[in-house]
Amino acid sequence: MSLISKRGVSYVFAMFLLGGSVAWGADPAVLKPRVPPDRIEEARTWQNPFLETPERLERGKAIFHGKGFCVTCHGRDGKGLGNIPGLRGKLPRDFTDKAWQAARTDGELFWILKNGSPGTDMASFIPLVLTEEEAWDVLLYVRAFGGT
Numbered sequence: 001m002s003l004i005s006k007r008g009v010s011y012v013f014a015m016f017l018l019g020g021s022v023a024w025g026a027d028p029a030v031l032k033p034r035v036p037p038d039r040i041e042e043a044r045t046w047q048n049p050f051l052e053t054p055e056r057l058e059r060g061k062a063i064f065h066g067k068g069f070c071v072t073c074h075g076r077d078g079k080g081l082g083n084i085p086g087l088r089g090k091l092p093r094d095f096t097d098k099a100w101q102a103a104r105t106d107g108e109l110f111w112i113l114k115n116g117s118p119g120t121d122m123a124s125f126i127p128l129v130l131t132e133e134e135a136w137d138v139l140l141y142v143r144a145f146g147g148t
């Protein structure tokens with residue numbers, strides 16, 4: 001069974017085409033905030049309103065592998081996939097990196113799910129693909145990769 005549904009593949013390709021001049025490859029500056037400076041103060045005040053429970057983690061995992069198709073770029077192990085057909089190079093993100101986990105607030109990650117990471121192939125998922133509650137659930141799962 002293919003992990004990537006046909007719909008998932010076309011999303012990935014659409015994002016690649018829309019992404020245009022995105023530079024992939026080693027990113028020495030993963031710790032640099034991705035939320036623009038004029039938005040970050042507000043984003044950092046947002047907190048996950050949902051406590052981590054086994055049910056929410058399960059839901060987050062299902063979204064990561066399913067309708068969010070996060071797995072197609074971020075990988076089953078959360079370390080980011082290289083050599084995705086149609087995409088070049090390695091993802092500049094490793095969710096198991098504790099330094100990266102510590103550098104980000106939940107609010108900043110939520111902002112990225114709302115707006116995408118400007119200038120990269122990380123697209124916006126809220127509200128077209130995920131509700132806000134689903135986004136918080138998948139972020140609980142992203143946090144779990146860091147062992148936190």
Ligand code: HEC
Nearest residue numbers: 015034068069070073092093109112117120121122125138
């Ligand atoms: C088309 C490929 C792709 C898909 C699908 C994708 N991402 Fe990303 N994601 C990226 C890339 C590329 C980056 C790095 C962006 C950057 O360096 O700013 C990223 C970065 C991130 C970040 C880190 C932002 C930061 O502040 O450092 C989070 C969190 C994230 N993605 C979550 C998700 C979630 C959750 C999903 C599924 C709902 C998802 N991504 C789906 C490509 C993807």
